[in-house]
Amino acid sequence: MLAPRAAADDDDGRLRTxxxxxxxxxxxxxxxxxxxxxxxxxxxxxxxxxxxxxxxLCPSCGTNLNLHQCDCEQQARDPRLAGFACAxxxxx
Numbered sequence: 001m002l003a004p005r006a007a008a009d010d011d012d013g014r015l016r017t018x019x020x021x022x023x024x025x026x027x028x029x030x031x032x033x034x035x036x037x038x039x040x041x042x043x044x045x046x047x048x049x050x051x052x053x054x055x056x057l058c059p060s061c062g063t064n065l066n067l068h069q070c071d072c073e074q075q076a077r078d079p080r081l082a083g084f085a086c087a088x089x090x091x092x
Contacts (some may be wrong), residue, residue, distance in 0.1 A: 002030060003025075005026050
């Protein structure tokens with residue numbers, strides 16, 4: 001939703017949750033380019049995959065892991081991040 005910048009002035013100047021729903025404009029014209037750019041970026045996938053079960057490329061040698069298994073030594077994962085893997089339903 002668009003609102004004039006003057007309508008957003010608040011006494012304390014802090015950002016509220018409700019403010020995140022608004023885009024502000026100055027003057028008589030509205031520049032939609034930033035809004036369109038934001039929506040395009042948000043619509044992009046977080047990572048590009050060739051298919052759903054894609055294993056990707058080896059970060060060390062670049063081997064396509066869908067076609068071949070590489071001989072690179074797998075890095076030890078940071079144990080502090082183990083909670084995130086458990087939250088996603090897989091073990092590190």
